[in-house]
Amino acid sequence: MRDKFYLYWGNRIDCPGKHCDSCEGLGHQESSLRCALEEAIVLRRTFVMPSRMCISPVHNKKGILHQSNDSHVEEIWAANFCAMDSLYDMELISKTVPVILDNSKEWYQVLSTSMKLGDRGVAHVEGVSRMELKENGFYANKLLINRTASPLSWFVECKDRKNHSAVLLPYSFLPSMAAKRLRVAADLVKESLGDYDAMHIRRGDKIKNRKDRFGVERTLHPHLDRDTRPEAIMCRIKKWVPPGRTLFIASNERTPSFFSPLSMRYKLAYSSNFSSLLDQVVANNYELFMVERLILMGAKTFIRTFGEDDNGLSLTDDPKKNTRNWQIPVYSLDDVCQT
Secondary structure (H helix, E strand, C coil), X not given: CCCCCEEECCCECCECCCCCCCCCCHHHHXXXXXXXXXXXXXXXXXXXXXXXXXXXXXXXXXXXXXXXCCHHHHHHCCCCEEEHHHHECHHHHHCCCCEEECCCHHHHHHHHHHHHHHHHCEEECCCCCHHHHHHCHHHHCCCEEECCCCCCCHHHHCCCCCCHHHCCCCCCHHHHCECHHHHHHHHHHHHHHCCEXXXXXXXXXXXXXEECCCCCEEECCXXXXXXXXXXXXXXXXXXXXXXXXXXXXXXXXXXXCCCHHHHHCCEEECHHHHHHHHCCCCCCHHHHHHHHHHHHHCCCXXXXXXXXXXXXXXXXXXXXXXXXXXXXXXXXXXXXXXX
């Protein structure tokens, strides 16, 4: 036991912090999980992974692009959590950073040993940087470093994410660590699609309008609604995706046939086209998105909703993160469809 050392951040991703009574979406929780895993890499410790991930009801609504007539499937989708190993392959993750689940026999043994050792075996830390944990000899031989005393959400511990040299795990790390059955399902879909392009289109959770004190409609992403409509998409992607190509669309749009106008130029495909396969594999929207992300990653040309780096293609030039600047929505296509 003592040849291993452990790092524990708690049994809920993003908790403690302001999301203890609820939880964020998969992407937000993955940002927090990557932060904790990066610290385990720096400290050369085994990370104690929560055995469950909270599922936010807001992010677990079945979109129009993936429906099922199976009432049992619909009932399963109503769950508010899922097993962590139903999303991720723990053996695969452990090739980069060793992990164990907090419902494993090994973790119970660690807890038992740490109780016997008391302060000699456990360091309860708050407000201590990972570099201090690494360089301060006081922590070096502690069996367990316990970060649950921190009142901060997990991702807040990684404030310097814009400094790429400080990021040890890329965004693509956890999506590529999907559970084996999800990877197999994605491979089958990709094989069926053949040579294809893909788009991830966020609408439902990002298009939020409100009226100011003068009754004027405002939104945080003034061009997003326009830029993710079929007519704007057609103009935007024509230089990237030639006519006649197979175009896989992953989206949280809930209006039936919303993207159908794109079929004038492309062969459209959605996860719903593969329901007979996916309904046997996915039990919630998080698992579905894990599969969809693998499909998106396999496309010849992949187009995101928001520009997330200098080299990626995106449907809108609006910044992804805007929490304060409410602006008047823009719907004119003049600056989109100029030839």
